[in-house]
Amino acid sequence: MIYPYIIPSILALSAGVYILGLRRAEKVATYSGGLSELHSLPTHYGVFAALCCAMPALLVLVLWMIFEEKVITSMVAGNLPADLLRQSANELTLVINEVKNVAFGGFTATSGNPAIEKAAVAYMAHLTSARNMVSILVVFCSIIPAWFAIKSIGKDLRARNLVEGAVRIVLFACAGVAILTTIGIVFSVMFEALRFFQAVPLTDFLFGLQWSPQIAMRADQAGSSGAFGAVPVLTGTFLIAMIAMLVAIPIGLLAAIYLSEYASSSLRNWAKPALEILAGIPTVVFGFFAALTVAPIIRELGTALGFTVSSESALAAGLIMGIMIIPFVSSLSEDVIHAVPQSMRDGSLALGATHFETIRHVVIPAALPGIVGSILLAVSRAVGETMIVVMAAGLSANLSFNPLATVTTVTVQIVTLLVGDQEFDSPKTLAAFALGLLLFVFTLALNFFALRVVRKYREHYE
Amino acid sequence: MDVTASRMTDQIFPIVAVGDSAEAHERMHVRPLDRKTIGSPFVDNPRMMCRDVDVFYGDKQAINKVSIDVGQNQVLAMIGPSGCGKSTFLRCLNRMNDTVSSCRVQGEISLDGIDIYHSSVDVVPLRARVGMVFQKPNPFPKSIYDNVAYGPRIHGLTRDKNELDEIVHTSLIKAGLWEEVKDRLREPGTGLSGGQQQRLCIARAIAVGPEVILMDEPCSALDPIATAKVEELIAELRTQFSIVIVTHAMQQASRVSQRTAYFHLGDLIEVGPTEKIFTNPGHKLTEDYITGRFG
Numbered sequence: 231m232i233y234p235y236i237i238p239s240i241l242a243l244s245a246g247v248y249i250l251g252l253r254r255a256e257k258v259a260t261y262s263g264g265l266s267e268l269h270s271l272p273t274h275y276g277v278f279a280a281l282c283c284a285m286p287a288l289l290v291l292v293l294w295m296i297f298e299e300k301v302i303t304s305m306v307a308g309n310l311p312a313d314l315l316r317q318s319a320n321e322l323t324l325v326i327n328e329v330k331n332v333a334f335g336g337f338t339a340t341s342g343n344p345a346i347e348k349a350a351v352a353y354m355a356h357l358t359s360a361r362n363m364v365s366i367l368v369v370f371c372s373i374i375p376a377w378f379a380i381k382s383i384g385k386d387l388r389a390r391n392l393v394e395g396a397v398r399i400v401l402f403a404c405a406g407v408a409i410l411t412t413i414g415i416v417f418s419v420m421f422e423a424l425r426f427f428q429a430v431p432l433t434d435f436l437f438g439l440q441w442s443p444q445i446a447m448r449a450d451q452a453g454s455s456g457a458f459g460a461v462p463v464l465t466g467t468f469l470i471a472m473i474a475m476l477v478a479i480p481i482g483l484l485a486a487i488y489l490s491e492y493a494s495s496s497l498r499n500w501a502k503p504a505l506e507i508l509a510g511i512p513t514v515v516f517g518f519f520a521a522l523t524v525a526p527i528i529r530e531l532g533t534a535l536g537f538t539v540s541s542e543s544a545l546a547a548g549l550i551m552g553i554m555i556i557p558f559v560s561s562l563s564e565d566v567i568h569a570v571p572q573s574m575r576d577g578s579l580a581l582g583a584t585h586f587e588t589i590r591h592v593v594i595p596a597a598l599p600g601i602v603g604s605i606l607l608a609v610s611r612a613v614g615e616t617m618i619v620v621m622a623a624g625l626s627a628n629l630s631f632n633p634l635a636t637v638t639t640v641t642v643q644i645v646t647l648l649v650g651d652q653e654f655d656s657p658k659t660l661a662a663f664a665l666g667l668l669l670f671v672f673t674l675a676l677n678f679f680a681l682r683v684v685r686k687y688r689e690h691y692e
Numbered sequence: 693m694d695v696t697a698s699r700m701t702d703q704i705f706p707i708v709a710v711g712d713s714a715e716a717h718e719r720m721h722v723r724p725l726d727r728k729t730i731g732s733p734f735v736d737n738p739r740m741m742c743r744d745v746d747v748f749y750g751d752k753q754a755i756n757k758v759s760i761d762v763g764q765n766q767v768l769a770m771i772g773p774s775g776c777g778k779s780t781f782l783r784c785l786n787r788m789n790d791t792v793s794s795c796r797v798q799g800e801i802s803l804d805g806i807d808i809y810h811s812s813v814d815v816v817p818l819r820a821r822v823g824m825v826f827q828k829p830n831p832f833p834k835s836i837y838d839n840v841a842y843g844p845r846i847h848g849l850t851r852d853k854n855e856l857d858e859i860v861h862t863s864l865i866k867a868g869l870w871e872e873v874k875d876r877l878r879e880p881g882t883g884l885s886g887g888q889q890q891r892l893c894i895a896r897a898i899a900v901g902p903e904v905i906l907m908d909e910p911c912s913a914l915d916p917i918a919t920a921k922v923e924e925l926i927a928e929l930r931t932q933f934s935i936v937i938v939t940h941a942m943q944q945a946s947r948v949s950q951r952t953a954y955f956h957l958g959d960l961i962e963v964g965p966t967e968k969i970f971t972n973p974g975h976k977l978t979e980d981y982i983t984g985r986f987g
Contacts, residue, residue: 579788582817
């Protein structure tokens with residue numbers, strides 16, 4: 231059973247091939263009159279040979295890992311008793327799962343069924359022999375190309391260019407993973423959202439003023455017919471994000487100005503990390519601070535002043551969320567303000583401007599793109615924040631701009647729609663994906679806008 | 693290297709002459725025992741007077757008992773090897789050294805008879821009266837118009853838009869930039885060429901109506917043609933302002949200045965009419981420097 235050790239084996243093999251390639255390159259160099267005669271450095275030849283050894287083998291292995299499940303399952307499924315095979319596709323999947331559970335020794339309810347026991351034994355046998363074969367194939371796929379690679383090492387082999395090319399491919403693949411993941415997420419959300427829009431018209435979703443996703447699951451059940459107007463949820467999101475930004479932008483920006491322009495370097499050196507600790511507090515901790523400490527204070531204060539304040543309010547959630555995102559604004563803004571060249575400040579001071587005039591008229595405008603960037607990042611954070619709102623702002627979707635009322639946000643609704651037992655073909659559950667798509671489109675637009683702003687102002691000082 | 697050749701090329705870092713480099717090295721790094729300035733550091737009717745000025749960075753003394761006058765409507769050039777303190781001294785004249793927390797200035801520097809380091813003196817109006825142009829052009833990331841209008845705006849020098857337009861106009865004319873930028877006043881100042889940017893910075897300094905303009909190697913980042921334009925400009929500005937210029941290019945000092953001061957390791961070695969300094973220097977160190985024996 232070499233299969234579990236196949237990756238370490240390939241790596242060890244590659245390391246050996248690297249040394250062989252290196253040796254061979256050095257030998258070639260000695261025969262042809264010194265290292266300068268080689269096209270590339272000996273290490274390039276070594277890396278080239280090692281890559282030729284590892285890459286094809288890993289490729290085969292990855293392909294196998296992707297298709298292993300399917301191949302083995304189809305082999306087992308073909309040999310199942312006829313009565314098990316006659317079932318619908320969904321039930322067949324269940325049977326196969328049971329087979330796997332028995333095979334891997336997991337918990338199962340029907341392990342007494344002899345047909346399944348038999349299939350499980352067959353499954354394990356197929357898996358073991360297939361894995362052994364793959365292991366041998368992989369070893370061949372590493373040794374043969376490596377042998378050819380080492381043979382081909384000569385003073386004219388352009389190993390450096392080949393290695394550079396391989397590095398480029400690896401870097402491209404890494405960038406590709408990030409992009410493909412994004413695309414995958416978008417599509418997975420979009421397909422579910424499209425199913426939702428088959429049940430609920432897009433216009434109802436975007437312009438409906440009532441959000442009440444509880445619908446009857448069975449025909450005889452008493453329940454509302456469901457209303458999927460996203461407007462109250464969106465206004466709740468904007469209301470809370472706005473309150474948060476009203477707290478975070480002034481405090482964060484002014485703190486950044488103080489830290490970068492007025493504070494001594496020793497003060498800055500401990501104050502800045504201290505501010506950043508704020509970003510490290512888990513949002514759920516902020517959430518219960520908001521719900522248990524801030525919200526009651528706001529309620530008492532509001533009641534004393536004669537307002538009607540619900541015990542879960544947008545104000546409490548927004549205030550605490552604002553505190554939470556202060557470090558996003560202050561830390562990034564401090565960096566960009568600090569990066570404004572001293573010559574700008576000198577130029578202004580030499581004209582007789584005061585320190586604050588210099589900051590207001592020269593430093594801030596020069597740092598503006600970065601500041602806008604930090605604010606937009608904070609907005610994205612505020613819009614996407616869930617935990618604080620769940621705990622401090624409530625769950626009911628009121629269409630209200632009153633910060634003292636209970637509101638809800640997009641992310642909170644997604645959570646409440648998806649927790650608990652759900653059926654995945656009712657509009658109620660699918661609404662979560664539509665909301666997710668809406669949120670995604672919104673933050674995408676925000677990022678796009680941020681990039682435009684930054685690009686517009688980027689070249690202004692240099 | 694030929695001594696005259698190194699004199700002719702305006703080298704920023706003149707190369708030590710071959711042959712007596714050890715001797716030159718010693719002269720460059722050992723302070724003369726006699727610290728008395730020779731030549732004529734004082735003038736009749738001075739604009740600024742500096743007496744026994746010491747400057748320290750922390751414990752390190754950068755300027756040592758320097759006394760010199762800045763005359764009316766003339767250009768004073770300050771030359772000397774790198775690190776000799778000429779830029780430090782220049783920055784004392786409008787208290788730009790205040791921004792360096794470790795910097796300490798002793799002695800007396802007065803503008804029109806008033807001690808600028810006295811506790812009652814506000815640094816803001818002082819810097820409006822003693823303007824400064826920096827080594828690297830540093831236009832603000834604003835339009836050409838706003839760059840020039842910056843000083844008048846913060847000092848409230850104008851009552852309305854027309855007056856401001858007028859100040860911007862005359863400042864750009866005085867800086868010799870008007871013809872080149874009159875059609876694009878709203879475009880960013882950072883989009884100009886290096887030489888234009890430096891003249892924009894000069895226009896910006898002029899717009900506040902200073903009495904003295906300090907220039908810290910204003911041409912070291914410019915090409916020869918832009919340098920020639922700025923030098924021409926300095927010659928014209930002299931009729932209205934007193935100018936102190938720090939330069940590494942001795943040719944430039946001889947072209948634009950009436951008086952030249954030679955600094956060496958924080959000491960003011962010699963001051964005199966430019967012609968005399970460059971043809972008949974009174975001190976061995978001055979002579980060695982201007983003949984390119986060290987740099």
